[in-house]
Amino acid sequence: MGITELTVTLWQERRVLEELLAATGQALAPPRDSAQGEAPRAASDLREELGLIRLARDVELAAVAQEWGLGPATGLAGLAAGAPTDSWRWVLDSHHQALTDLEVRLGAGRAAEAPDTTPPAGSPVQEEPPRPGGDGDGGPGSPGLPDSLLGHALNAVSEGSLITDAAQDIVYANAAFTAITGYTSEELLGKNCRILQGPGSDRVTLAAMSSRLQRGETFRGNILNYRKNGSPFWNALTVSPLRDDEGRITHFVSIQRDITAQVALQEELRFLALHDPLTGLPNRSGLEQRLGTAPAATDVALGVIRFDNFRHVSDTFGRHAGDALLREMAHRLKSNLRTTDFLARIGGDEFILLIAGVDDAEAQRQIGSVAARLHRAVETPVPLGGGNSVQVGMSMGLALHRAGRDGFDDSRRRAEAALSDRTVHGDRGRQWWSLAGPVDPSPHPGSGTSATVPGPGGSARRAGDPVPAPHGPAGTLSLVLQPVVDLRTGKVDLLEALARVSIDGHPPMGPADFLPALAAQEVDQLFQDALEQALSHLARWDRSGRVFRVSVNLSPSTLLDPGCTGWVASALERHGIAPDRLVLELLETGAITSPVQVAALWNLRTLGVCLAMDDLGSGYSSLQRLSVLPFSAVKIDGALTAQLRTRPVRTLTILAMLVQMGRDLDWDVIIEGLEDAALTEAARILAPPYGQGYFLAPPLEPADVPAWVEVFAPPGADGGLETFLGALAYTWQFTRLRSPHPGPQDRCPLTAFLDAHAEPGSPALHWHGLQHGPAEDAPEPGARLVDWLADRSIEEYARLPLN
Secondary structure (H helix, E strand, C coil), X not given: CCHHHHHHHHHHHHHHHHHHHHXXXXXXXXXXXXXXXXXXXXXXXXXXXXXXXXXXXXXXXXXXXXXXXXXCCCCHHHHHHHCCCXXXXXXXHHHHHHHHHHHHHHHHXXXXXXXXXXXXXXXXXXXXXXXXXXXXXXXXXXXXXXXXHHHHCCCCCCCEEEEEECCCEEEEECHHHHHHHCCCHHHHCCCEHHHHCCCCCCHHHHHHHHHHHHCCCCEEEEEEEECCCCCEEEEEEEEEEEECCCCCEEEEEEEEEECHHHHHHHHHHHHHHHECCXXXXXXXHHHHHHHHHCCCCCEEEEEEEEECCHHHHHHHHCHHHHHHHHHHHHHHHXXXXXXXXXXXXXXXXXXXXXXXXXXXXXXXXXXXXXXXXXXXXXXXXXXXXCCEEEECCEEEEEEEEECCCCCHHHHHHHHHHHHHHHHHHXXXXXXXXXXXXXXXXXXXXXXXXXXECCCCCCCCCCCCCCCCCCCHHHCEEEEEEEEEEECCCXXXXXXXXXXXXXXXXXXXXXXXXXXXXXXXXXXXXXXXXXXXXXXXXXXXXXXXXCCCEEEEEECHHHHHCCCHHHHHHHHHHHHCCCHHHEEEEECCCCCCCCHHHHXXXXXHHHHCCEEEEEEECCCCCCHHHHHHCCCCEEEECHHHHHCCCCCHHHHHHHHHHHHHHHHHCCCEEEECCCXXXXXXXXXXXXXXXXXXXXXXXCCECHHHHHHHHHHXXXXXXXXXXXXXXXXXXXXXXXXXXXXXXXXXXXXCHHHHHHXXXXXXXXXXXXXXXXXXXXXXXXXXHHHHHHHHHHHHHHHHHHCCCCC
16 A cells, blocks of 8 residues: 555545544443433444444555555554654554554443443543454354454444455455445355456466455455446455464455445546547647657658638637537538548647558559548538528648658648648648648549538527516415436435415426525525425325425525524424435525624534535536535536537536546535436446436426425336447446456346347447457547447437427
8 A cells, every 4th residue: 555545545544543532422421311312332332433443444554564664564653753854753653552552441331331340430441452363252154253353343344355265255345335336245255356347357466466455465456356237346455364363364354445436536637638528539648649650661641631711600600610620620521531641730720630551652552542532521501509600611732751860840830731732722622631842732623512502591590578676575485396216216205395486476497597696695595494394294194104304495595694594404393304314405696704603503513403515516516515514415517418419428527427426425426407318327327326307207396396206217227228429428428447348248238228229230339349358459440349338429419309
């Protein structure tokens, strides 16, 4: 384990120690009557939990001690003395002091449990936790592990932990391990650790791990593993042997950490370093890397492509239209290239093309053949949105380039000179490209097209009739409730209360229409009225045997009122609703800068209410707000979800990182904006806990909620794939980790989808087949399959009817 990882581990354990220190106050207090609340935790239970913390940590500390040249049995105090820096001494000393304080307090508490056998008050408790494989009172699947030990076994730490016997068969898995992998403890007991391995697990790493463990050494490394549902994850793994008194290995203990987000981020950064973020094509660095890896003396034609009147398109329709044009042209050019050719975007509307296998004698014919294919890119108009489209032409200048002899800049200048010469002197009706160098370009008929830029089509979009805004108490407040669906189980236990205001007989208005017109005091009153109605609905459903939770929106400005927490506490008590059944969603309509607001949020959390950040990715949401405020849930903004339709691969990466962040920080993550089958299917594959949107459920009248929940059937329950976006999400989760697909191809959900949606002979069928072959053959066809599915996902969206 590295130094950074140990720092994180120590501070995670420090939080657990602080909880245990607080619990000792209960353990030393006289037991309360059961009617008054939960009985305090016994000091013996706390001592067992302390022993487990020490057992889990000792495996990692021994590895660090070895790195620092210290003895393998060096404890925290010894590590602090031998630490290489003062900051490390402070961290280790602090952690050691927390352990000592807890032992002292537990030692003092022993008198209350067994006064005849307790050492003098204040003396530290020197207990060693039972060894795995030693004497004990039995445990599930392993008679060598005490049941009391397994009751708390390594659940005090956030990393996944396994204990195996000497044959590496699992005898214990902690809660974090089952959460990471999806297996239950019962499914794991007695199984070999190979259950996590799959087609993408690196054989070299597996061999190195086996070799070290056979020699009785600790193994540390990263490896691609697979969850029960077949999805891959990167695992930072430490495995150490445990020996009996005679030095024989009896067990192995492993600490495992899901580092999928870090690996995916590294891959994303590596991709961004070599690719253009707008089009996804290689950038100049990617192009130079390609040229640098070409065999010496390889002849290619280097072409510079520009689009006619591109600036006029941007000036006429706006920058977003120009971006849409570039993305579409990049897609069209790339789809008309041979697999041996290479396309990059350098900047603006300038693209660089490498045509492979060109020699002096046949240059005109070879380039002409490729150019004829490329010209298909401009033969149909490009839609720009809003009913507008544009037909463009393109021009290309080329120069022959010999790898290892010609520099990129020199070849580019000669190609640009040929482009300039064609633009100024060329006959646009005869040929749209020109080759520099000793070969004179001959006429090549039938390929030119001039740019035509029509004006914006259609009339201007008309704004709707103005809706009167509420002033004072004239409006009538009502609530509709939108279900939040557990995407793992299909169950619904959370409903978001959405305010509607009716004024003078007008149709009900949503918050976007009436909130801007309200003063601060009116916003506060609106929150209290909405809270009152929402809790009254919960109480009525409780009486009919239906138990739900409800979320109510809370404006940051309301937190400035000193009575905010009191309003919530009073309403909960009045309706008899437990605080943890209320979720307050912090609106993104204002900043939280006042200490009064921060204190109010912490008071609400202390009350037991759950707090959620609404619309993560918009407004005032930020990592700083997430890091300092006591949120238990985050809602990903629907506008970000919608970008799956136009920028699917990039948006999948962002959403997956947010979902993983929620797992790491123990937040409930809700993806909003699931408005159609494709978005919902992609979200289900990303595996956040919850989803919300019109495709799952529209906002319902309160009286309709119980009946709707009774008949609701979640989509995608059979695990199949129905949309191109869902198929893309399924494939992308493996491709981003350079992993093949697990299991046999005939049982892969993508097989049935491609059989139904890909034409016979489609390259996608071949690329998918390679995903079920050797791991080293998977990355390149996987990337091609992702591109193919992304293109068809965008086309699928374009065919949807406009609402």
